[in-house]
Amino acid sequence: MADIAIKISGLGKRYTIGAREQQYDTLRDRIAAAAARPFRRLAPGGLGASTTIWALQGVTHEIRRGEVVGVIGGNGAGKSTLLKILSRITTPTEGEAEIHGRVGSLLEVGTGFHPDLTGRENIFLNGAILGMRKAEIERKFEEIVRFAEIEEFIDTPVKHYSSGMYVRLGFAVAAQMEPEILIVDEVLAVGDVHFQRKCLGKLDDVARSGRTVLFVSHNMAAIQRLCTSAMLLQHGKLVRVGEVRSTVAAYLGGEARGGFAAAARTGEPQILSADLEDVAGRPLENPVCTEPIVCRIQFTLPHRAPGTRIGIGVLSCDGVPVFTTNNADAGFPCPSGPGDFEARVTIPANTFLAGDFHLALCLWNPGAILDLQEPALSFSVDAGRSPLYTENATRKGYVHVECAWSVTPRVESPAGVLS
Amino acid sequence: MSVRPSALPVTHIRPGARAMSFTLDEVWHARELLYFLVWRDVKVRYKQTALGIAWSVLQPFLTMVVFTIFFGRLAKVPSDGVPYPLFSLAALVPWTYFATAASNGSSSLVGNQHLLAKVYFPRILVPLAAVLMPAVDLAVSFGMLIVLMAWYHVAPTAAIVALPLYVALGILTAFAVTLWTSALSVRYRDARYVLPFVIQIWLFISPVAYPASMVPERWRLLYSLNPMVTVVEGFRSSLLGTPGPGSTAAIAMVVVAAALAAGAAYFRSVEGSIVDLA
Numbered sequence: 001m002a003d004i005a006i007k008i009s010g011l012g013k014r015y016t017i018g019a020r021e022q023q024y025d026t027l028r029d030r031i032a033a034a035a036a037r038p039f040r041r042l043a044p045g046g047l048g049a050s051t052t053i054w055a056l057q058g059v060t061h062e063i064r065r066g067e068v069v070g071v072i073g074g075n076g077a078g079k080s081t082l083l084k085i086l087s088r089i090t091t092p093t094e095g096e097a098e099i100h101g102r103v104g105s106l107l108e109v110g111t112g113f114h115p116d117l118t119g120r121e122n123i124f125l126n127g128a129i130l131g132m133r134k135a136e137i138e139r140k141f142e143e144i145v146r147f148a149e150i151e152e153f154i155d156t157p158v159k160h161y162s163s164g165m166y167v168r169l170g171f172a173v174a175a176q177m178e179p180e181i182l183i184v185d186e187v188l189a190v191g192d193v194h195f196q197r198k199c200l201g202k203l204d205d206v207a208r209s210g211r212t213v214l215f216v217s218h219n220m221a222a223i224q225r226l227c228t229s230a231m232l233l234q235h236g237k238l239v240r241v242g243e244v245r246s247t248v249a250a251y252l253g254g255e256a257r258g259g260f261a262a263a264a265r266t267g268e269p270q271i272l273s274a275d276l277e278d279v280a281g282r283p284l285e286n287p288v289c290t291e292p293i294v295c296r297i298q299f300t301l302p303h304r305a306p307g308t309r310i311g312i313g314v315l316s317c318d319g320v321p322v323f324t325t326n327n328a329d330a331g332f333p334c335p336s337g338p339g340d341f342e343a344r345v346t347i348p349a350n351t352f353l354a355g356d357f358h359l360a361l362c363l364w365n366p367g368a369i370l371d372l373q374e375p376a377l378s379f380s381v382d383a384g385r386s387p388l389y390t391e392n393a394t395r396k397g398y399v400h401v402e403c404a405w406s407v408t409p410r411v412e413s414p415a416g417v418l419s
Numbered sequence: 420m421s422v423r424p425s426a427l428p429v430t431h432i433r434p435g436a437r438a439m440s441f442t443l444d445e446v447w448h449a450r451e452l453l454y455f456l457v458w459r460d461v462k463v464r465y466k467q468t469a470l471g472i473a474w475s476v477l478q479p480f481l482t483m484v485v486f487t488i489f490f491g492r493l494a495k496v497p498s499d500g501v502p503y504p505l506f507s508l509a510a511l512v513p514w515t516y517f518a519t520a521a522s523n524g525s526s527s528l529v530g531n532q533h534l535l536a537k538v539y540f541p542r543i544l545v546p547l548a549a550v551l552m553p554a555v556d557l558a559v560s561f562g563m564l565i566v567l568m569a570w571y572h573v574a575p576t577a578a579i580v581a582l583p584l585y586v587a588l589g590i591l592t593a594f595a596v597t598l599w600t601s602a603l604s605v606r607y608r609d610a611r612y613v614l615p616f617v618i619q620i621w622l623f624i625s626p627v628a629y630p631a632s633m634v635p636e637r638w639r640l641l642y643s644l645n646p647m648v649t650v651v652e653g654f655r656s657s658l659l660g661t662p663g664p665g666s667t668a669a670i671a672m673v674v675v676a677a678a679l680a681a682g683a684a685y686f687r688s689v690e691g692s693i694v695d696l697a
Binding site for chain 2: 125
């Protein structure tokens with residue numbers, strides 16, 4: 001028992017959808033609802049009239065001290081709800097959790113930053129919000145400023161910061177937390193590559209220092225690099241827990257295979273279905289390196305939506321993005337709708353090396369993601385009779401790039417010839 | 420750095436709002452955060468407003484001018500033997516604090532929604548900080564009151580030792596109101612429309628523009644249930660030597676204590692659902 005850091009038993013959270021909408025109804029509806037309220041309380045089932053959703057249900061798990069747990073799952077799987085309950089931001093509807101040690105949670109970078117305050121002032125404010133002592137912040141102040149790389153802007157109000165600076169400062173403060181248990185939500189989705197690498201490095205240090213970490217991310221490569229175990233959530237339930245690699249594989253491969261079909265039309269812009277075929281239009285059972293792969297995507301735009309884009313992303317078996325492409329790459333706009341459409345993407349022959357891949361589908365406009373299916377479908381590419389595999393069977397990487405080569409005898413060039 | 424398991428605090432997370440709620444120990448540990456929350460609001464206000472600190476003086480001062488003209492000169496309201504401007508300002512200083520603190524505190528949970536949704540700390544710090552912040556204005560406007568006293572050559576008497584008690588009672592009254600209104604306004608946004616109206620009525624049932632001695636004897640007991648009667652009369656008596664609140668003070672303390680206890684209980688019962696409701 002002594003080495004348990006977090007003990008979760010039967011944790012569940014139910015949200016009442018109806019109650020939220022009532023707030024924004026008209027005054028007349030509100031009065032009507034108020035008149036009906038005493039009767040509804042008496043009715044069996046109480047608030048049963050409104051729709052309820054279990055964002056999380058029956059989650060039971062024990063996390064040992066020093067474990068670095070990756071929490072994975074699709075959108076709406078309940079990952080954030082779990083973290084919010086464990087961070088005491090919201091109460092569970094059922095079940096309980098026991099936490100041994102102080103918890104530091106980083107659900108968002110720069111929580112509580114005030115735009116009108118300077119970087120210096122916000123470091124103190126944010127530090128205090130994250131539970132640090134003033135003396136502790138003072139001691140670590142220099143390190144925070146150095147990590148955030150904002151030395152010359154430390155006395156500038158953060159509203160004048162670039163988004164990158166803002167995020168760096170937020171993470172730099174949070175990185176100084178020294179709780180026994182660290183809870184981190186998808187914070188790596190922000191910032192540039194340099195910053196993300198720095199954050200991962202910091203998380204690596206935390207993980208190595210023997211602290212318990214709960215880490216939500218869609219970045220499967222990061223999950224596999226940092227975590228010692230993983231929890232897979234689907235529709236609010238814990239469906240798999242254990243070794244990282246197999247859990248990630250279950251998440252990526254388990255959702256769909258070969259084809260994708262949406263459960264129902266929602267009335268919103270939406271990807272309806274997708275499948276793979278060969279150039280002749282036949283369903284593609286066993287893609288090989290030497291053949292093009294055609295991805296067919298049906299989508300619907302119920303309303304006029306100019307500027308919409310449809311794209312695909314190819315991920316490796318361990319979740320590393322390999323490449324993405326969308327209709328604008330080909331230089332033509334997507335129809336504005338309304339209507340149902342079909343997009344066809346041809347991935348040229350000799351692109352993939354042999355291996356397992358996943359395909360993410362995305363429908364978006366410059367302002368917002370309209371529909372994201374990740375991963376929508378999976379496929380295995382065989383070496384077939386590819387000349388790439390004739391001499392040695394192993395090649396590293398995911399894709400093949402046609403490169404120009406020349407090998408010539410080396411001639412000593414006299415000094416000064418180039419100048 | 421190995422930590423002995425026995426030294427680690429254990430947190431239990433269970434359903435129901437009460438299981439989540441703050442303990443006094445927790446609030447004490449978060450006192451630095453309380454300081455920073457007050458500090459943030461003070462800083463931001465002085466950065467965002469052109470007149471900054473002048474606002475804390477202007478509002479009671481201009482109200483005093485209006486009261487002096489209409490109540491003092493035209494309506495000839497008695498003022499316990501003190502010049503009317505001084506009489507009304509000595510009441511407006513604590514009153515302005517109370518009105519600002521109550522409205523500030525009521526919108527505090529809604530205003531800090533984003534913060535509450537992303538990080539845990541004892542939720543009660545939010546209304547508490549919102550009630551303490553206007554105390555900075557109180558201190559500044561108190562300075563103006565001292566200047567006006569010097570102008571009228573009125574020196575405080577020994578009764579001034581009781582002043583901190585009345586200030587504390589004023590803060591606690593505002594906090595008791597805020598515990599209710601801040602939590603209520605999360606669920607019912609109507610609260611923000613109701614409160615200004617209530618504060619306005621409250622001004623007239625408190626002896627700000629007139630002395631409490633004007634209230635007929637038979638209404639006194641009912642009148643003294645309003646703790647602001649004690650706060651205002653007490654503030655005035657400890658500085659200007661006017662008749663003090665007397666036994667009214669005891670009633671006020673009981674009322675405030677009861678309102679605080681009930682308010683804290685209500686706050687505890689809803690604080691776990693603040694994030695879900697908003």
